[in-house]
Amino acid sequence: MARIVMKFGGTSMAGIERIRSVAARVKREVDAGNQVAVVVSAMAGETDRLVGFCREASSLYDPREYDVVVAAGEQITSGLLAIALQAAGVPARSWLGWQLPIQTDAAHAKARIGEIAVDALAASMAAGEVAVIPGFQGLAEDGRVTTLGRGGSDTSAVAVAAAIKADRCDIYTDVDGVYTTDPRIVPRARKLNKVTYEEMLELASVGAKVLQTRSVGLAMKEQVRVQVLSSFTGPDAPMADTLPGTMIVGEEEAGQQENGDVERQLITGIAHDKNEAKITLTSVPDQPGAVSAIFEPLAAANINVDMIIQNIAHNHGSTDVTFTVPSADLARSLEALNQARESIGFAELVHDTRVAKVSVVGVGMRSHAGVASTMFTTLGKRGINIQAISTSEIKVSVLIHEDETELAVRMLHTAYGLDAADAAA
Amino acid sequence: MARIVMKFGGTSMAGIERIRSVAARVKREVDAGNQVAVVVSAMAGETDRLVGFCREASSLYDPREYDVVVAAGEQITSGLLAIALQAAGVPARSWLGWQLPIQTDAAHAKARIGEIAVDALAASMAAGEVAVIPGFQGLAEDGRVTTLGRGGSDTSAVAVAAAIKADRCDIYTDVDGVYTTDPRIVPRARKLNKVTYEEMLELASVGAKVLQTRSVGLAMKEQVRVQVLSSFTGPDAPMADTLPGTMIVGEEEAGQQENGDVERQLITGIAHDKNEAKITLTSVPDQPGAVSAIFEPLAAANINVDMIIQNIAHNHGSTDVTFTVPSADLARSLEALNQARESIGFAELVHDTRVAKVSVVGVGMRSHAGVASTMFTTLGKRGINIQAISTSEIKVSVLIHEDETELAVRMLHTAYGLDAADAAA
Numbered sequence: 001m002a003r004i005v006m007k008f009g010g011t012s013m014a015g016i017e018r019i020r021s022v023a024a025r026v027k028r029e030v031d032a033g034n035q036v037a038v039v040v041s042a043m044a045g046e047t048d049r050l051v052g053f054c055r056e057a058s059s060l061y062d063p064r065e066y067d068v069v070v071a072a073g074e075q076i077t078s079g080l081l082a083i084a085l086q087a088a089g090v091p092a093r094s095w096l097g098w099q100l101p102i103q104t105d106a107a108h109a110k111a112r113i114g115e116i117a118v119d120a121l122a123a124s125m126a127a128g129e130v131a132v133i134p135g136f137q138g139l140a141e142d143g144r145v146t147t148l149g150r151g152g153s154d155t156s157a158v159a160v161a162a163a164i165k166a167d168r169c170d171i172y173t174d175v176d177g178v179y180t181t182d183p184r185i186v187p188r189a190r191k192l193n194k195v196t197y198e199e200m201l202e203l204a205s206v207g208a209k210v211l212q213t214r215s216v217g218l219a220m221k222e223q224v225r226v227q228v229l230s231s232f233t234g235p236d237a238p239m240a241d242t243l244p245g246t247m248i249v250g251e252e253e254a255g256q257q258e259n260g261d262v263e264r265q266l267i268t269g270i271a272h273d274k275n276e277a278k279i280t281l282t283s284v285p286d287q288p289g290a291v292s293a294i295f296e297p298l299a300a301a302n303i304n305v306d307m308i309i310q311n312i313a314h315n316h317g318s319t320d321v322t323f324t325v326p327s328a329d330l331a332r333s334l335e336a337l338n339q340a341r342e343s344i345g346f347a348e349l350v351h352d353t354r355v356a357k358v359s360v361v362g363v364g365m366r367s368h369a370g371v372a373s374t375m376f377t378t379l380g381k382r383g384i385n386i387q388a389i390s391t392s393e394i395k396v397s398v399l400i401h402e403d404e405t406e407l408a409v410r411m412l413h414t415a416y417g418l419d420a421a422d423a424a425a
Numbered sequence: 426m427a428r429i430v431m432k433f434g435g436t437s438m439a440g441i442e443r444i445r446s447v448a449a450r451v452k453r454e455v456d457a458g459n460q461v462a463v464v465v466s467a468m469a470g471e472t473d474r475l476v477g478f479c480r481e482a483s484s485l486y487d488p489r490e491y492d493v494v495v496a497a498g499e500q501i502t503s504g505l506l507a508i509a510l511q512a513a514g515v516p517a518r519s520w521l522g523w524q525l526p527i528q529t530d531a532a533h534a535k536a537r538i539g540e541i542a543v544d545a546l547a548a549s550m551a552a553g554e555v556a557v558i559p560g561f562q563g564l565a566e567d568g569r570v571t572t573l574g575r576g577g578s579d580t581s582a583v584a585v586a587a588a589i590k591a592d593r594c595d596i597y598t599d600v601d602g603v604y605t606t607d608p609r610i611v612p613r614a615r616k617l618n619k620v621t622y623e624e625m626l627e628l629a630s631v632g633a634k635v636l637q638t639r640s641v642g643l644a645m646k647e648q649v650r651v652q653v654l655s656s657f658t659g660p661d662a663p664m665a666d667t668l669p670g671t672m673i674v675g676e677e678e679a680g681q682q683e684n685g686d687v688e689r690q691l692i693t694g695i696a697h698d699k700n701e702a703k704i705t706l707t708s709v710p711d712q713p714g715a716v717s718a719i720f721e722p723l724a725a726a727n728i729n730v731d732m733i734i735q736n737i738a739h740n741h742g743s744t745d746v747t748f749t750v751p752s753a754d755l756a757r758s759l760e761a762l763n764q765a766r767e768s769i770g771f772a773e774l775v776h777d778t779r780v781a782k783v784s785v786v787g788v789g790m791r792s793h794a795g796v797a798s799t800m801f802t803t804l805g806k807r808g809i810n811i812q813a814i815s816t817s818e819i820k821v822s823v824l825i826h827e828d829e830t831e832l833a834v835r836m837l838h839t840a841y842g843l844d845a846a847d848a849a850a
Contacts (some may be wrong), residue, residue, distance in 0.1 A: 015483040050501065056441040057505050058512035068504035068519050072497035075474065080482050081494035086490075087483035094493050098523060099568060132826075143524060 002167040003125070005034040007135065007157035010044035012172055012231045013077045016084070022231075023084040025172075026130060030090050035260040037121070037131040037164060039157040040081055042073025045138075047150070063108035067147045071097065074134030074153070083131045092130040095121060097137030097145070102156070104138030104146045111138050111146035113155065113218075116163035125164070133160055154215035162222035169224050170245075171211060172231030175316065177246035178203065178210055180418040181270040185406045188419040192268065194247045196254045201267045202361040202395045216248065225249050251363055266371065267362040267416040270409050274402055276306060277330040281337070283318040283347035293344045294321060303329045307357070307390040307399055318347075322388060324399060327353055344387045355387065356405040359397040360412060372396045378415040384408055427592040428550070429461040432560065434581035435469035437656040438502045441509070446657075450597075451555060454789040455515050462546070462556040462589060465506055467498025472575070488533035492572045496522065499559030499578070507514055507557045517555040518545060522562030522570070527581070529563030529571045536563050536571035538580065538643075541588035548788040550589070558585055579640035587647035594649050595670075596636060597656030599681055602671035603628065603635055604841040606695040610831045613844040617693065619672045621679045624693045627786040627820045641673065650674050676788055691796065692787040692841040695834050699781045699827055701731060702755040703812065706762070708743040708772035715769070719746060722765040728754045732782070732815040732824055743772075747813060749824060780812065781830040784822040785837060797821045803840040809833055 005065045005410050006029065008022050022038075029036050031333075041047075050070045054061045078094040085092035100121060104111035121131055135153025138146040148155055154171060161169035176191065178200065183189040195203070197220030204213045210228055229245025247253075291310065298305055303325055311320040325333045330351060337349055365371040375396055379386060384407070388399035400408055413419060431454065433447050447463075454461050466472075475495045479486045502520040503561055510517035525546060529536035560578025563571040575581055579596060586594035601616065603625065608614040620628070622645030628640045635653055644651045654670025663749055672678075709715050716735065723730055726752055734747040750758045755776060762774055790796040797814075804811060809832070813824035823835055838844060 016478060053441060053501070053505055054508060057444065059507040060512070061508045062511055065504040065507040065519060068507075068521065069501050072500045075497045076478070076494050079490040080478055082490040082493075083479060083482040086487055087485070094490055096493065096570070145521070201815045253812065377470070 001033045001035065003164060004029060004036075005037045005039060005157050005161040005164070005166045005169040007039040007153060007169065007171045008041065008231055009153065009173060010041040010046070011174060013040055013042065013081070014044040016080065019080050019084045020088075022081060023088045023090070025231075026081075027088050028083060030130060035125045037125065037133060037160055037166070038081060039133050039135045039153060039160055040074060040077045041135050041153045042077055046076070047162050048074040064144055067108050067111075067145045067295055071134070071137045071145050071147055073096070074136050078132045078134040082130075083134070085130055090130055091128055092132055093124065094132045094134070095124075095214050096134060098139040098143075100133070100141040102133075102137065102138055102159070104148070106140040106142065106144075106146070106166040108140070108144075108146055110149040111140070113138060113148065113159045113329045116159060118163045122164060132388070151212040152214075154212040155218055158215045158222070158224050159227060161224045161226075162218070167225065169219070170227045170229060171215075173210055174231065175210055175228070176230035177228050177244075178248070178269070180268070181409055181413050185272075185409050186270075186413045186419075189413065189419065190420045192246050193244075193316065194254045195268055196251045196363050197248060198251070198394050199363055200248045202359065202392070203269050203271050204390055211248075219248060220250075223250060225253075254363070266364040266365070266368050267360050267418065269361050270412050270418070271359045271361060272356055272405050272409050272415070273359075274405060275327045276324040276355060276357050276399070277333075278322060278324050278326045278352040278355045278399065279333060279337070280320055280322045280350040280352075281332075281344065281346035281348070282320050282350065284321050285345050286317050286319045290319075290344070291321065293340065294337070298325070298333060301329075301332055301336045303333050303336070307388040309388050321346075324355070324388065325356070354402040355399050356402045356408075357397050357399055358405065358408045358412065359395050360416065361395045363394050365396070366393055369373055374415060375412060378411050379408055382407065382411055384411075426458045426460065428462075428585040428587070428589060428592040429454060430464060430582050430591045432464040432578060432594065432596045433466065433472070433656055434578065434598060435466040437597055438465055438467065438506070439469040441505065444502070444505050444509045445513075447506060448513045448678045449513065450656075451510060452513050452515050455555060460550045460583055462550060462558060462591070463506060464558050464560045464578060464585055465499060465502045466560050466578045467502055471498040471501070477612060484588055489569055492533050492536075492570045496559070496562045496570050496572055499561050503557045503559040507555075510555055510557070515555055516553055517557055518549065519559070520549075521559060522802045523564040523568075525558070526564040526717075527558075527562065527584070529565055529573070531560055531565040531567065531569075531571070533565070533569075533571055535574040536565065538563060538573065538584045543588045546547045547589060553592070562748045564665040567839075575638075576637040580643055583640045583644045583649050583651060586651075587643070591649065593652055594644070595654060596640075598635055599656065600653070601655035602653050602669075603673070604694070606834055606838050607697070610697075610834050611695075611838045611844075614838065615843065615845040617671050618669075619674055619679045620693055621676045621788050622673060623676070623819050624786050624788055625673045627696050627784065628696050632820070633725045636673075644673060645675075646674060649685070649844055650678075679788070685739075691793050692785050692790040692843065693789070694786050695837050695841070696786060697781055697830050697834050699830060700752045701749040701780060701782050701824070702752045702758075703747060703749050703777045703780045703824065704755075704758060704762070705745055705747045705775040706769065706771035706773070707745050707775065709746050710770050711742050711744045715744075716746065718765065718769045719762070722761040723750070723758060726754075726757055726761045730756050732813040732822065734813050740802070746771075748784070749780070749813065779827040780824050781827045782822050783830065783833045783837065784820050785841065786820045788819050790821070791818055799840055800837060803836050804833055807832065807836055809836075 022243045082092045082094045103114040135156035179189045226248040308323040386398045507517045507519045528539040560581035604614040651673040731749045733748040811823045
């Protein structure tokens with residue numbers, strides 16, 4: 001017997017037919033002898049509808065009341081899934097965020113989970129009841145409803161799994177796992193059986209959108225074994241046939257050799273992200289304090305700067321500074337920099353949105369030299385110009401021209417030996 | 426300064442435009458220096474949608490989970506009204522059923538309100554905040570969500586008014602008050618300025634559908650002064666122009682003469698109800714226990730029997746028994762009686778749905794003889810046959826042929842001097 005948390009998103013909860021499919025999937029785990037807690041999202045579209053009401057009522061809505069309104073979506077689906085489970089012969093009951101409670105801080109609309117009281121929950125599960133828990137919701141210390149921000153249900157599921165010491169947290173999504181890269185770009189991409197928390201964080205934050213980044217961070221901190229798997233419930237692929245997905249686990253477990261599994265790869269995956277914009281300031285005075293004059297106004301505007309390169313100083317005591325920001329923040333970045341033009345003292349402000357960041361990710365690179373040089377050589381051979389480089393312990397990223405993204409991803413996927421042997425190209 | 430409760434139904438809450446109108450109406454009371462608590466229904470149609478989901482999920486749904494689902498409708502509107510009030514410059518916050526809490530018994534889907542904790546609520550209102558409270562919801566002793574049954578928001582409003590010792594509970598509806606009879610039948614019907622709880626109970630239960638009967642009973646028990654008034658929020662009749670409605674009060678207050686008001690009428694109103702069906706059992710043995718043999722199976726099936734007449738015994742020791750039941754329960758009544766045929770020993774089971782109950786209601790009749798005889802004479806003069814009669818302290822009801830309903834109501838309205846002097850017929 002295992003204790004597991006299953007999390008279903010809005011698409012899986014969109015309408016009673018689908019909720020019934022979810023109930024059938026849960027029943028399989030119960031019939032297999034497992035204790036199960038289910039975390040659910042609102043029906044697809046419902047949260048947007050409720051958020052729309054709040055915005056229509058006031059552009060400056062009170063986030064405490066917004067939370068009261070939007071938390072209703074998950075309340076509805078949790079009650080409905082409990083009914084559907086009972087109809088399928090599975091004892092079940094809903095536990096709303098305030099009923100457990102799931103304590104959070106008071107940062108309404110983007111609250112962070114604190115403690116989850118589990119005594120009553122554990123007793124109910126031990127008595128054979130499936131616990132149905134609305135994702136996304138919590139309770140502030142003053143007794144008011146909070147929500148965790150969009151996509152927060154993944155985080156709810158991981159937090160519940162940590163609180164009840166679950167053996168596994170299964171996140172049902174519209175993909176069947178985490179791949180070595182985007183299969184739409186590389187048909188020979190392979191589904192990973194295992195990936196470490198750190199790798200998943202890098203893969204998620206650079207474009208492999210499977211799990212909310214925050215939930216991965218929490219899983220790492222709490223050492224919750226997370227499985228990503230498909231919830232596709234269409235008539236042609238009943239959920240009863242769900243294949244194993246990708247396990248997201250600690251480095252130790254990920255590194256273990258499995259029966260028949262090949263040795264762990266040096267590189268786990270290749271990610272790409274076209275949502276960056278490059279900004280260059282020319283002829284910035286090459287003197288102490290010049291760089292902070294650039295980045296302080298951006299930080300004040302709450303803009304995250306990613307890759308930074310300071311070019312070699314020109315002869316006349318000035319230098320060019322290049323960096324990237326999220327495309328969505330480009331206009332605000334340019335405005336902030338222009339306002340600080342005098343204190344920075346640049347000649348020109350140039351920007352380019354036609355760039356892409358391509359990253360190779362893998363915990364294996366920690367103990368292996370040459371990962372970065374393989375990357376540069378591979379891209380160089382095909383004449384792909386590298387505009388910027390950034391590295392972390394388990395990641396090397398390069399900035400290239402947007403048009404070369406897919407080519408670069410395919411070249412690197414092959415170069416690091418990630419191509420599946422048997423898949424057709 | 427007064428402390429008032431304002432209650433708005435689903436039509437008033439249907440969409441943000443209307444919620445804004447409600448906020449404007451509430452603001453007027455606040456600006457007038459009143460402490461205000463608002464009780465709201467779900468948006469029109471929303472409760473039906475949520476109930477539909479539950480039924481679709483299972484015809485035998487768990488009422489505890491049903492309550493979790495349907496309570497969401499009022500949660501949404503309470504948050505939205507708080508936002509709209511704040512946008513109008515009125516400090517406001519929502520208080521969900523479990524937050525106050527509004528304690529109820531554990532009869533899910535039809536719970537009865539027990540105690541309402543008001544300390545936090547009163548402090549917030551005293552500090553100038555409008556309290557927005559979802560109607561219909563409560564909290565059982567075991568910490569689970571309850572609802573009061575359809576139309577329960579009227580009851581919530583009265584219960585909150587009692588708990589906070591409100592000076593008045595204003596129920597905004599789609600009519601502008603309680604009339605002497607249905608104005609669609611009698612154009613010269615008059616709006617009543619005041620009506621007693623007892624009269625309102627009789628008027629409501631026999632067809633004047635303005636307030637939930639239960640809420641009137643609670644108002645009587647708790648001596649809450651209830652006002653029914655129009656919430657019509659259409660573009661042509663902005664709520665700002667709301668006219669005074671009908672006050673529902675104790676007998677003492679109702680009996681007081683007001684400036685310029687005429688002396689209180691003997692009869693307050695004429696009600697009618699076409700949702701009754703007549704059942705006659707012929708040749709029932711005229712012996713002890715015969716009647717209980719008829720009504721026991723009906724009581725066991727939870728069917729309310731209304732008017733009962735036992736005809737004069739036939740020569741051969743048998744009698745006919747006639748009574749009415751709600752039309753909706755007719756089929757079940759006939760089934761129950763047929764199953765008990767042997768123990769009852771009737772010859773024939775005859776039913777008639779083409780009947781109507783017409784009632785004259787008024788606390789004044791307690792001290793005045795002749796009310797019933799005026800009724801019988803008036804109807805007899807126009808050849809309207811009376812099929813059954815029932816009376817209470819403040820009501821006389823007759824059963825007549827359905828086709829004669831409107832005629833009877835008009836005749837009686839005139840006979841008791843209720844016609845307005847100045848309205849055009």
